[in-house]
Amino acid sequence: MEEKIHEISAGHLTLSKVSKIMRHNYKLKLGDASRKRILRCREYLDKKIAENKEPIYGVTTGFGSLCNINIDQDQLSRLQINLMMSHACGCGDRVPNEIVKMMLLLKIQSLSYGYSGCQLITVERLIDFFNEDVYPVVYMLGSVGSSGDLVPLAHLCLPLVGLGEVEYQGKVISGQELMQVKGWEPIQLASKEGLALLNGTQNMAAFCCWSIIHATQLSNWADYIGALSLDVYDGRIEPFHPAVHAVRPHKGQIDTAANIANILKGSEMILRPKKHVQDPYSFRCMPQVHGAVKDTVRYVQTVTDVEINATTDNPTVCPDDDLVISAGNFHGEPIALPMDFLAIAMSELSNISERRIYKLVSGTRGLPSFLVAYPGVNSGFMITQYCAASVVSQSKGLCMPASVDSIPTCQGQEDHVSMGANAGTKLYNVVLNTERVLAIELFNAAQALDFRRPLKTSPILEQLYADYRKVVPFIDEDELMYPHIAKSIEFLRTESMPNLNKDL
Numbered sequence: 409m410e411e412k413i414h415e416i417s418a419g420h421l422t423l424s425k426v427s428k429i430m431r432h433n434y435k436l437k438l439g440d441a442s443r444k445r446i447l448r449c450r451e452y453l454d455k456k457i458a459e460n461k462e463p464i465y466g467v468t469t470g471f472g473s474l475c476n477i478n479i480d481q482d483q484l485s486r487l488q489i490n491l492m493m494s495h496a497c498g499c500g501d502r503v504p505n506e507i508v509k510m511m512l513l514l515k516i517q518s519l520s521y522g523y524s525g526c527q528l529i530t531v532e533r534l535i536d537f538f539n540e541d542v543y544p545v546v547y548m549l550g551s552v553g554s555s556g557d558l559v560p561l562a563h564l565c566l567p568l569v570g571l572g573e574v575e576y577q578g579k580v581i582s583g584q585e586l587m588q589v590k591g592w593e594p595i596q597l598a599s600k601e602g603l604a605l606l607n608g609t610q611n612m613a614a615f616c617c618w619s620i621i622h623a624t625q626l627s628n629w630a631d632y633i634g635a636l637s638l639d640v641y642d643g644r645i646e647p648f649h650p651a652v653h654a655v656r657p658h659k660g661q662i663d664t665a666a667n668i669a670n671i672l673k674g675s676e677m678i679l680r681p682k683k684h685v686q687d688p689y690s691f692r693c694m695p696q697v698h699g700a701v702k703d704t705v706r707y708v709q710t711v712t713d714v715e716i717n718a719t720t721d722n723p724t725v726c727p728d729d730d731l732v733i734s735a736g737n738f739h740g741e742p743i744a745l746p747m748d749f750l751a752i753a754m755s756e757l758s759n760i761s762e763r764r765i766y767k768l769v770s771g772t773r774g775l776p777s778f779l780v781a782y783p784g785v786n787s788g789f790m791i792t793q794y795c796a797a798s799v800v801s802q803s804k805g806l807c808m809p810a811s812v813d814s815i816p817t818c819q820g821q822e823d824h825v826s827m828g829a830n831a832g833t834k835l836y837n838v839v840l841n842t843e844r845v846l847a848i849e850l851f852n853a854a855q856a857l858d859f860r861r862p863l864k865t866s867p868i869l870e871q872l873y874a875d876y877r878k879v880v881p882f883i884d885e886d887e888l889m890y891p892h893i894a895k896s897i898e899f900l901r902t903e904s905m906p907n908l909n910k911d912l
Contacts, residue, residue: 416520423617442520444522449725496566497550505543509541514614537574544573552822554817565606571583608738610720615835617716619835623754626843631671633853636850639677649669664702715743719737721737740825747828795893796845803838811831
């Protein structure tokens with residue numbers, strides 16, 4: 409199979425491209441134009457240091473509140489190593505390898521614009537890490553999201569100089585062992601390089617990218633699973649009529665109504681005469697709730713598209729303007745706020761899903777109590793709803809916005825921080841929780857469909873049911889349920905759906 413190559417360039421890096429690079433295991437190659445920009449910026453910075461008698465923050469001075477301490481020329485390289493070692497203060501769980509690899513991609517992209525002053529060899533070594541599946545060991549906790557993601561990026565970049573740890577070929581080894589295994593020499597950092605590597609928002613941005621990619625998929629799944637639940641609950645189709653949504657024309661609402669109506673085309677059950685005049689909101693208001701989630705995902709994606717095409721370290725080196733400017737592009741607020749917003753949206757997607765689960769097991773509209781033929785001796789699907797309720801409750805707790813908090817750091821020099829990294833890790837957990845709840849809803853909806861036989865749902869949903877039944881069976885009497893929930897989650901991760909949004 410021919411190797412797929414993505415060339416790092418100044419061209420716009422889309423979230424769709426990030427998804428394809430990760431999903432299809434692309435290798436990275438530094439484009440000629442990027443190579444020239446990196447070399448030019450480094451040459452300019454070296455010349456600026458040699459000619460300039462005034463201190464340059466982070467280049468010939470200390471960091472943070474130590475910015476007024478000048479560093480002698482012969483100590484500039486040591487300054488960078490000390491920075492990396494002292495800032496590697498992460499704790500908690502490890503960042504998943506998939507997100508670490510995304511961090512590498514985004515850091516490489518940011519450095520490639522030629523505004524950071526990195527050496528070419530440093531960027532090329534990061535590309536080696538990406539291409540050869542070297543995963544630096546990075547921890548979830550430690551970044552306050554201003555001065556960028558100092559702590560996680562320190563862990564990400566320590567192996568460049570033979571320090572820290574990496575996971576390579578399934579084993580965790582030291583940075584020094586990695587150098588020996590690969591036959592590499594540790595990078596000799598030049599002035600400003602440590603700061604270029606540690607400043608930036610690539611940890612936050614990687615969590616945001618991962619979350620948007622998965623949120624898009626789950627938002628699409630929610631329409632299919634919700635449509636199946638609506639049908640097996642003997643729901644009404646009228647709330648999805650386009651006339652309703654034309655008078656309140658939010659794009660997500662219109663798209664959701666049309667999507668669910670199309671999914672249900674050809675169903676025997678949806679067109680049956682109904683005894684009830686209305687459905688509960690969790691069914692009737694799917695266009696309004698699922699649609700608002702879609703609109704939120706789209707908004708956060710537009711912000712993230714800007715962020716992953718930006719230079720976010722400090723100071724910014726501008727050869728064309730003959731300037732080295734200490735400013736604040738590392739501040740995570742532009743994506744911290746949207747990530748908190750997306751966490752709320754995804755929590756709501758799981759919240760409404762759990763309410764549909766509750767209705768399916770409630771023993772109403774002709775479905776048996778707890779979706780089992782012989783309740784009493786069998787508890788059936790009773791506790792699946794408990795589990796979903798627990799997961800939803802945790803997500804609600806995680807939706808307290810991280811970005812409204814700020815704890816000053818660095819002796820007050822860094823007196824307003826974004827807490828964007830915490831927003832990212834919370835969002836990550838909410839997305840995983842939403843996947844779990846939707847998987848439980850599918851588990852229940854498929855079970856309910858079997859109690860509606862010989863009636864059929866729509867051809868699209870019958871195909872979904874058939875695919876699902878290949879991995880999760882009908883539950884006749886009580887048995888271990890957690891393996892079926894695990895398989896349901898895996899089904900959502902690995903199976904594709906007709907008409908899914910293929911952009912991500």
